[in-house]
Amino acid sequence: MTDTMTHYSNTLTNLPTKLYSAAFPAQGESPSSQDLMILVSTIAVLWAAIFSVLHRYLHPYAMRQQWLKDAMGREYDRVGLSMCQALRVKWTRQRYIEIMLNDWPKMQGIYLQHFIGGALCLPAVLGYTDSWAANLACLGVLSEMGWEMSDMADIVITRSTAIDGKERVPDTLVMIMSIHHSMTLTLGLPLVMKYRFLRTLHLLTFNLQWAAALAISANEYCKTLDLKNQKQLWTFRIVNGICFGIMAWMRGIYWLYLCFQLHLRLFEDEEYTMMCVGMAIYILITGFNVLLCIYPFGKKMLKFGPRSKKKELGLVALDEGEVLEDTTKEGFVRPSPSVNSLMERGDTDN
Secondary structure, X not given: OHHHXXXXXXXXHHHHHHHHHHHOOOOXXXXXXXXXXXXXXXXXXXXXXXXXXXXXXXHHHHHHXXXXXXXXXXXXXXHHHHHHHHHOOOXXXXXXXXHHHHHXXXXXXXXXHHHXXXXXXXXXXXXXXXXXXXXXXXXXXXXXXXXXXXXXXXXXXXXXHOOOHHHHOOHHHHHHHHHHHHHHHHHHHHHHHXXXXXXXXXXXXXXXXXXXXXXXXXXXXHHOOOOOEHHHHXXXXXXXXXXXXXXXXXXXXXXXXXXXXXXXXXXXOOOHHHHHHHHHXXXXXXXXXXXXXXXXXXXXXXXXXXXXXXXXXXEEOOEOOEOOEOOOOOOOOOOOOOHHHHHHXXXXXX
């Protein structure tokens, strides 16, 4: 018993040194897969703790904010109902608002996590070739891997223990998140072990994480915009257009180029197993990028663009008998649509 306790005590004492050595190996050294998995597991626990703290302190705040409830209601009227239909869930408008408010702290954590992971890649992306820059970029890969492990654990726990777990996390969403997490969870570790100094890996990690961070944070902001106000509508158009450009490049054109470069390197190095697994995953991720990252922003550009069919004399009618508020005119009166009309027309955007 004493020897066992001593062993565990020494293990815990040496853990910080072991984690540092795995994240920042000395020149010419390569950490083992076991050491990297210990590091990833530690990062997973760390992200789980951060998300738990965010939920504890932001959830009560979110539930008290009427502006946030209104924003979630507008989001339901814009895209929420169609999203529910795609996920094959029967959420009412009120139920949608409840679930989105509950998940709001998590969404803030997700784009924070992606910003941090992408920032770790910045030195390597900016051209620094020293070992510390490569190590930071690989830490960005391992950070994403750790978060995805904690997220999959959260999905399993929610569906298994919560009374409404399978309603909040439906089967379709599980499939989507499994595709999203498949790349890093399968290829992250072998790529870090063999290609720590490969610039393509650093660029790929940066692109995926910062594209997601920018899009999620911008979308969270756009939820708060009332499109019945002309200034806010134009803000929505500009932000949405920028996000479409970022996604089309970082998750579209440049994504395909980097995947080709990585596969070419794997082929040259005769890493055929990694290459074949990667090809299957890249096809899935490309579909994810097009359908869930690029297409939604493009669709909103057409739906809310200046050339929308509902444009008339500088004012836009967003519902029958409803006109867009023109803040430049004094004495302008805008009739408000009824809640029932919005719920009856779930695809109405306001």
